[in-house]
Amino acid sequence: MAETTSTAESNDVALRASIDRSLRHPVMFFFTSGAVWLALAIVLGLVASAKKHSPEFLSCFSFLDAGRVDGAHMSALIYGWGAQAAFGIIIWLMARLSRKECTNAGTILAVGHLWNLFVFIGLVCILTGNGSGIAYMEFPGFIWPLLILCYLAITIWSLVQFQVRDAGHVYVSQWYLLAGLLWFPWIAVTAFLFVFVFDGHPVMASAIAAWFKSALFLLFFLPTALASAYYLAPKVTGRPVYSYNLALFGFWALAFLGPWAGMQKLFGAPIPQFLPYAGAAAMVLILIPAISVGINILQTVYGHGEIVAESPSLRFTSSGVVLFVAYGVLSFVLHTVPAMKMTQFSYSGYGLDILGLYGVFSLCAFGAIYFIVPRITRREWLSRRFISWHFFLSLYGVASIVICAVVGGVTQGQGIEDVAQPFATMAERASQYGWGVTLAWAFLLFANLFFCLHLLLMWARLGRRSSHPTLLKGHHAESPHGPEGEIDNIGSASA
């Protein structure tokens, strides 16, 4: 009996290893190029944020106009970093959970290069003033069909793997992965058609663009992040997910609410008036899936504080989940009607967006990357200091951005409502918080320089050859990365 178990286990390990091997090139490509885009996006974010309080900053470069650099910043963040990190997570996680090797790694890798090319062309268009000027869809119209085709060519294989998997129950992460995989083409194609192709009313087109902006996070990035969290929390702690029922509840709550949100951005615009209110209500109700997922994952790791503190993957993932609860609470507060009136035209919406994209999605993605990369490269992370700097600077950075943007946004909103005050007073008050946001982007820049460098070293196969993981134990280790353990001298994964 014991013999069988151990054979099954070693078969299991061999299967996992072969799945990792089959995917190592595309996954590593998505992660490293994503990390480079992220560093670039943060530099652009720094400039864009500085422009908001010091318009003269770098004004000698016309390609760094406030309008252009802001669009380039968000586009690089979303399509350069976010989408590629999500691709890496999706294809790896779906292969692992469906227990199928990837047989199309070459195609995925090639199309991944195309994706990067189109993102690059799109960014050049934005910076030369040829962007579309629509938030989150700043790339010019012709880029979108190309990106959507690339998306299909990258992710279709994950759907195939799911389809041909050996029978068995579908794990929670797979619900989220599948949902995200199918929602993305729906929202992207809808938004592309209504914004760039159909000759509809322009106000409605901007309402659709606002819906896309919200759906892209709630229906693509968030499900991917939650799939990773639902995978890593039980995987690293070795405990089962706390409650299956709660997972179901949280998933369907998000699936039901997500598509309604978005049009609250157009409060008071001449679109059918129930649409903004339905959007605001959905954003209020997002607190429900946030609490459900939060409780479920945090209960799974509850009592394993030591593992959460030591494992880079779990530390980033748990923080991402905590910030998802914070996102729910903030969304709840900001989308009640009195708060909407106050903050509709202020910084605070930006704070919520960054909390979602960086605080929730990116932290979960970092967690996944810290887990996946040692497996596909067969090398351990080099330095636990790099990881913990990345962690703390990220956390402080994102917290500062969100606090400055939300508090500053409320101040700004009050200033706009106060008819007795001239507009300049309001702008002056908000500019203090603008400085705070710029400073926070600088924190994130440092965080991600460490991350990017670390990942590139791993990509160059300079990681440690050891059987011992790089854990974030704070003190008195024998070497910079903890005890050595056994040395893996078998050769690199590229062999």
Next chain:
Amino acid sequence: MATSESKHDLRPDLNETINVSEAHAAIKDAPPAVGREKSLRENGMEAVSLWLILVSGIVVLVGGAVMGQGGSFFGYNELVKDGYVRGKSPVKEEVPLQPIPALALLQKEGQKQYAACASCHQSSGMGGGEFPPLAGSEWVTGNTEKLAMIIHNGVGGPIEVAGTTYNGNMAAIGANFGPKELAAVMTYIRTSWGNNASLVTPEMAEEALKISKARGGMPTTAEELKKNHDKMLPGDNLAPDTLLDPETWEPIPAAE
């Protein structure tokens, strides 16, 4: 595999309990990171806790309250919320409104009131047909008391204006005017369309209302006006450029 680290594991070459070929085989089959992974277990079946349901209920209430303000659901024809206008400034009292010169203030208010007169006397003040002009009329630019009586009580019978005799009936258009409105409309017609007569203050208009009340409210005639009312209303004259508070119409000291 690497779950428990005892000290001798750190020096594999000196430790005879480790079978080197076995250890290597293990590593070859199972790359370290993959090998130490724990398997996913079946999901836990904890019940959804009561307080989560309660909190969700509260959130749903708030969300419903937000949605309830959006009017009818799927009402694609309702583009604007009922009564969706800019709210009155809550800080109005604290805002010191800019003082306005007396002439401009009275003319502005007077022009509003003149809308009632313009249907006969025209917005150009030229009258026309059976209606006498106000521009250049001695009745308008002359003594203020008779003008006030005409506006407040109306006038009937023949009346000669600018060399032409008119025979009509003017209703008591200003019967409901208070002193401010009366003063404003009188000032407006006395200072517009080339007329250049003195301003009428609310104090003067108040006197006029008293005189009018004493008369009893019958329409006047040209004869009666000439006989009893051909004089200026009592009260201090107001220079056209005196600064007035736009709310109270009280003069404001020039320098502060």
